[in-house]
Amino acid sequence: MRPAVPVGNDNMRKLYHFHGGIHPPSNKTQSTRATIARAPLPAKLVIPLHQHAGETAKPVARVGERVLKGQLIGMPDGIVSSAVHASTSGTITAIDMQLIAHPSGLPNLCATLVPDGKEEWAPRKTIDYRDHSPAGLQHLLRMAGVVGLGGAAFPSDLKLSLDKHKITTLVLNGAECEPYITCDDMLMRERAAEIVQGAEMLRFMLDAEEVLIGIEDNKPEAIASMRAAVAAGGHQRMEVIAVPTVYPGGGAKQLIRVLTGIEVAAGVRSTDMGVQCFNVATAYTIHRAFAHGEPLLSRIVTITGNVLHPRNYEVLIGTPIAELVALGVALPDTDSYIMGGPMMGFPLPSVQVPLVKATNCIIASSKKIFPPSPPVMPCIRCTRCADVCPADLQPQDLFWFAQSREFGRAQAFNLFDCIECGACSYVCPSHIPLVQYYRFAKSEIHAREHDKQLADKARIRHDYREQRIEREKQEKADKLAAREKAAQAARLADAQPLTAQQQAEQAGIETSRAHIRELAQSAVEHADEGTTK
Amino acid sequence: MFFSPLISKSDSVSAIMLKVLLALLPGIVLYVWYFGPAILVSITLASLTALGTEALMLKLRDRPIMPFLKDNSALLTAWLLALSIPPLAPWWMVVVGTAFAIAIAKHLYGGLGNNMFNPAMVGYAVLIISFPAQMTHWIAPHGMVISELTFPQQLDFIFHDVLPNSDTLDALTMATPLDTLKTHLHLDQPMRQILDMPIYGRFAGHGSEMVALGFLLGGLYLLASRIISWHIPAAFLGTLFVLAGIFHLADPAHYAGPLFHWFAGASMLGAFFILTDPVSSPTTNKGRLIYAAGAGLLTYLIRVFGGFPDGVAFATLLMNICVPLIVLYTQPKVFGKKGSQP
Amino acid sequence: MLSALLVMSAIAAVLGAVLGFAAIKFHTEGNPLVDKIDDVLPQTQCGQCSYPGCKPYATAIAAGEADINRCPPGGEEGIRKLAELLGVEFKPFGEDAVPKAKSLAVIDESTCIGCTLCIQACPVDAIAGAAKQMHTVIASECTGCELCVAPCPVDCISMQVIGEKIANWKWKYPVYAMTATT
């Protein structure tokens, strides 16, 4: 169906094409004029214990405890989980529920850390990754709290678990297709060598043959800097490739497709198809973790939009967003703040929520830059949405099913292949919040599956209990019968050793008993006669 | 609460519909050029009726009125219907047809986006079934008939059913080129002789072929501005071309050629404006090809072997019925999956 | 016209036949009706349906003895599923059976005298503890059936509504006004 169309580029490599995509105004140049700056130490850090996909980390620091920079305060709990650390040295003043950066606007468990300003490090252990087994390195990453920094915050160690599959290609994602966001761009411009070394570590752990670094061709500086770093480091079979600028070309599946031609469907692990994809910032973090012994304590964040000084900052995890906004100086008509880009981001419930590992960008929003959506009209089935869907879905049908709560049909029409990129909503002439419908349907389906699991578990426990009660009843009855039998046997056994005299006595008693019984019998009979008269 | 994405392309339903209306203009201008301004009367009449009916139905259905009135979709239905029926049709026919199209074919099915059938074609079908006689009185192009009505006389006829003293309707109007061809073929006249009649022009009806050319022009504009995809016009015109070509090659004396079928009747209007109605056509590209090819086949069959003057309307309606099934069986391959789903 | 109609009806007939055939061919012969109904029921085992558990209620429905709107924990969604499964009309809850927010039993551990009555009442063995010792509810196993509340002689068990947390939060159905710009 889809031929491998070579796309015009200055690489020697044949690139592939994915269906659809859009070209929204990129709005990136505002925040790339200045270099990355280090944000000052805030007066208070609020460090959520759930910053990654999966289970919340278990708090291992006590309230009142003094912690050092890089000290573990949240222990990974469960298979899908990751560690959380103190971003600086100071005192833990609270471990409680606080508002976090989540579309629900609900609170979650956080540790509050008041810095002492000393930046005193916990012991750091640098390692040469070549001396370790991939499994050992994986554990180190988990304990260093390394998660994907592209947005989904999936624990990186889990993406390195391989079964028998041979990994041919490691894709490094520097595409950064979403408008406004420039944190990866700036990181690649300024710290290319470290990214490339991180990539080398990933290659080692995956035992991958080649490394392809995909960067959208609207970032020529980043491409040049990365190419220079690859050349300077003498890295073999590692290539920086300019990919066409099209949203969502930075989606992992889309970038893998563009670079290798491989399509990874929903529910399929890309490693099963011989490729794995990591964000450039994740590679950088892995390098920091191994070569410097530093867990993930800070990240690069773009502050842009309706601010006076759009720029990228290196910010400690847990810094209140308000501090960042103050650095950028939000303009007076700012009415809300978006975490992420304008395509997939969400409005923050409060500007006081802390920055987390997944925060790549904060956009100050105003009516001017993000005007409210025009009235929503019915779907006219124009299929502009289908024309731009990078997953080759039929968004208008999915919308119809989600709207009428026909979740089964939505699933049959591949709802879960939707990557929620928002391209469909972007072009919809009826301005339908399509992605919102898909999110609703997906979470409804998940909730139902969860309920079903609970119900099945309850059924098993109930059946088990019924059986147990039945069995106990049976056992009790059996026991009773057994005891009766034993008593009888005992009586018989007791009857054996009697002397002749005793026997004579017993016989005497029995005869007198028989006599009494006779008397009683006749008395009853007489009585009967008496009553019948 | 607002939802991501927070940005959108500045395009709207009303803008799209407006562009389609604009694309009809070249055809309409040529219509007026060759057949006089009467068509403008029926377009105006239909437009007013459509807007009125739309507002009324929205009110009855308790929907917000202004956003829908401004979406231009009712206007488009009105224009398409007006362009499909004879301009000299009495005013009440235009009103009845348009009102039926909007009230029944559109709103009883759930309004914008939910109508299974193309409303304009439903209106047309109702008219041709209920008033077959009035539907055959087409204005002749300039210089075709002995006496021509002036514009005031035309208005008089449309609104009061009054003709200037001496004239009869038959002297003033004529059948469509398609109809004429059918009638004369029935009389066993050879094709060449028929096509030499003054009513025929370069490749189809005199005047009407130019109007069709106008619609083709507008259609190309729609294609260029990506409001419609190429699938439906290509498959429809292609099927028509191939079928007409085969029959014409086999028996040129009895079957008109492909170009005739392209430019006669509502072929161009159908290919670019009627069959492409997004709401009542398939949503998959493969489905669009099947749907339009089916419509082409039916149009040809109805034109050549059926009893109605043109087949586009009925072909459209019949294919509308098949749309859900066509869509179900032409689902495209999903990213990373094998074969089409589900 | 007629020929066209005939062609179309022929196509429709053929496609209809194909669909019908597929429906028969791919029809899955599954577990008997009672199990299918039981599968849809929420397994709270609360007895609010007036049967001593979900399975007995399922049996009664299958036998045609019980209505499909008797199970409050299943909610309207549950009725809808039953209606679909049995091919009958949806039937709203009566006044006597109204769904409540899902909740969990919580034992006030300072008051508990360790009488084990609640353990005996729990249909899914979700209460742990031995005689004369304090008891606790295993939250992940509790179905919220409330059966343990009544037997407690010291009234130390209460039902607490499970609130919305990040872990169970769901994206909402999009609500927006179709603003009339008149």
Ligand code: SF4
């Ligand atoms: S773009 Fe919008 S109106 Fe068009 S088909 Fe998709 S959902 Fe419907």
Ligand code: SF4
């Ligand atoms: S949000 Fe989903 S349906 Fe919409 S374009 Fe993206 S992948 Fe396709």
Ligand code: SF4
């Ligand atoms: S009411 Fe309670 S016992 Fe009855 S079916 Fe529903 S959950 Fe089960």
